[in-house]
Amino acid sequence: MCYKIALNFEDGVTRFIGCNSGEKVLDAAYRAKINLPMDCSDGVCGTCKCRAESGNYDLGDDYIEDALSADEAEGGLVLTCQMKPTSDCVLSVPTTSLACKTGQQRFAATVATIAPHNDAAIVLELDVDGGGAAPVFLSGQYVNIAVPGSGQSRSYSFSTVPGAGRIGFLIKKIPGGVMSTWLERAEIGERLDITGPLGSFYLREVKRPxxxxxxxxxxxxxxxxxxxxxxxxxxxxxxxxxxxxxxxxxxxxxxxxxxxxxxxxxxxxxxxxxxxxxxxxxxxxxxxxxxxxxxxxxxxxxxxxxxxxxxxxxxxxxxxxxxxxxxxxxxxxxxxxxxxxx
Ligand SMILES: Cc1cc2nc3c(=O)[nH]c(=O)nc-3n(C[C@H](O)[C@H](O)[C@H](O)COP(=O)(O)OP(=O)(O)OC[C@H]3O[C@@H](n4cnc5c(N)ncnc54)[C@H](O)[C@@H]3O)c2cc1C
Ligand code: FES
Structure with a gap:
């Protein structure tokens, strides 16, 4: 069994790693060449403390109270050097992606559909290059799309669900806007360079209305x-x-x-x-x-x-x-x- 763990860094970058059943998150991150904060790796120093935003996990029983108090554990804090996920999880890492020697992911996509709505907005759908493997993201997150020929990029939130074949966006039509103008003359099959997923605006576990x-x-x-x-x-x-x-x-x-x-x-x-x-x-x-x-x-x-x-x-x-x-x-x-x- 391999669980999908989203690591959300302070600078808005999200990286996804696979964590095998029984594996500690810190080890899984290391395998993925992401150096999460750590010192002792033994449940003693508390340096690897992160916040679990969602998911189920075994906290481990080999750490001391000074590293993670019962109140902290109750409040959703975890030690990545001890924690073993038992489902997909989302973790907030209290440092930047750069400090963990990682960064934004980049991928390319081609325009599949451009559908105007009421002269007010456009639904843009893209096929991700490389055999259709859609990027992993959390519902609510966004990417930066480089507007071809402009040297500029614009941010857009995914309007499609993670894991769907195509990725989609709902884009406001702004007369004279860089992206809006490009979309008016864009053609099916054009390539776009994209970075992301990004952002801490994503749906948490639903526990109340x-x-x-x-x-x-x-x-x-x-x-x-x-x-x-x-x-x-x-x-x-x-x-x-x-x-x-x-x-x-x-x-x-x-x-x-x-x-x-x-x-x-x-x-x-x-x-x-x-x-x-x-x-x-x-x-x-x-x-x-x-x-x-x-x-x-x-x-x-x-x-x-x-x-x-x-x-x-x-x-x-x-x-x-x-x-x-x-x-x-x-x-x-x-x-x-x-x-x-x-
Ligand atoms: C995190 C994030 C996520 C975003 N997600 C989306 C999304 O999912 N869908 C979406 O439509 N937009 C989204 N935006 C806004 C988007 O990134 C662009 O700013 C917007 O689409 C304008 O781009 P443009 O190139 O067409 O116009 P620009 O060339 O950037 O702007 C042209 C002119 O219009 C003005 N302008 C820009 N935006 C507006 C506006 N909304 N109303 C009135 N005037 C404006 C500018 O100040 C400028 O004077 C998001 C922004 C952020 C920061
Ligand atoms: S690295 Fe020291 S407690 Fe986890």
């Missing part, structure tokens, strides 16, 4: 998460609020509707900001967030969209005094700067 809030093409990572949840036949309570500026920005609603049929406890609402809209829910997403969706704080919130919207929702939580159990967000900051948080 989920509130997903998307702004515009910030819908992309939620399509990936919803497909994963549907494939896992999730019965969890999930609500998606999908807010856009103009009526025509509401794209792929039929796909969301399909999830409402596949996921028994999934519901969604759409919100349109523009004054002239005849949409039944007008204004900002914060105006259409009834208290029951926050479940008295017993809720995990995931928020993705343009920076002003993310900031407005964060302010809203501060003002209402409801503190969700966890709050993860991704800002679609224009150009290179990233903005994920938790």
């Amino acid at each position: 989920l509130l997903l809030i998307a702004g515009g093409t910030g819908l992309a990572p939620f399509l990936s998460m919803l497909e994963g949840l549907a494939q896992d036949k999730s019965g969890d309570r999930i609500h998606l609020i999908y807010g856009v500026t103009r009526d025509l920005d509401l794209v792929l609603v039929e796909e969301i509707e399909a999830y409402a049929r596949r996921l028994p406890n999934f519901s969604y609402s759409t919100v349109v900001a523009e004054e002239a809209s005849s949409h039944p829910r007008k204004g900002w997403v914060t105006q259409h967030m009834p208290a029951e969706l926050l479940n008295g704080g017993d809720v995990d919130v995931y928020l993705c969209g343009p920076p002003p919207m993310v900031d407005a929702v964060r302010r809203h939580f501060d003002e209402t005094g409801v503190k969700p159990n966890s709050f993860h967000y991704e800002k679609f900051t224009p150009n290179t700067a990233t903005g994920a948080g938790a």
Whole structure:
């Protein structure tokens, strides 16, 4: 049995390694030429401490309390020199990928489909070069795509589920934008250079109701998460609020509707900001967030969209005094700067 272990570094880089049944994570990482922090490798110094974000594992019984206290273990901390996974796991490593002598993965892909939606967004699907082996990622993460001929790259969140044959993205059409302009004349079969997966915005283990809030093409990572949840036949309570500026920005609603049929406890609402809209829910997403969706704080919130919207929702939580159990967000900051948080 080989388990898939995602190592998320502080600089947003994610590397996946295989860990055999009975093998310690530190040893598996070393085999993959990733030097995770360590000193004693004996459960004594605590240098190899990481946070297990999800998955099942045996902590090991050969470490001392000074290296990992019972409270720390209870809170999800692990020693990679002792821990033996018993399922796929996600670990947060409290240092950069560079410090562990690794870095971003690079791969190439070819354009398979370019489908415009409402003159507002484009669904771009790519075949990954090298026999279709899709890159491994966590639902919610993104890649950087080099825009051919521009010397620039742009970040895009996967809208498809990990392990699907093709990788897909939902891209906002911005008049005159570097990527948007390239997409207008791009042809099927063109090659793209990609780096990633990246980012700490990904779906954690679901333990309580989920509130997903998307702004515009910030819908992309939620399509990936919803497909994963549907494939896992999730019965969890999930609500998606999908807010856009103009009526025509509401794209792929039929796909969301399909999830409402596949996921028994999934519901969604759409919100349109523009004054002239005849949409039944007008204004900002914060105006259409009834208290029951926050479940008295017993809720995990995931928020993705343009920076002003993310900031407005964060302010809203501060003002209402409801503190969700966890709050993860991704800002679609224009150009290179990233903005994920938790
Ligand atoms: C982590 C991360 C993930 C992202 N994922 C996605 C995604 O899945 N889908 C997606 O559509 N975008 C996503 N973005 C945003 C994306 O990377 C680009 O910024 C966006 O697509 C614009 O690229 P462009 O080359 O078309 O325009 P640019 O050439 O970058 O911009 C042209 C002009 O438009 C302005 N502009 C840029 N973005 C916007 C905007 N949203 N609204 C109004 N004006 C704007 C710029 O400031 C500039 O003046 C993400 C960003 C980050 C940081
Ligand atoms: S390396 Fe010292 S406790 Fe793991």
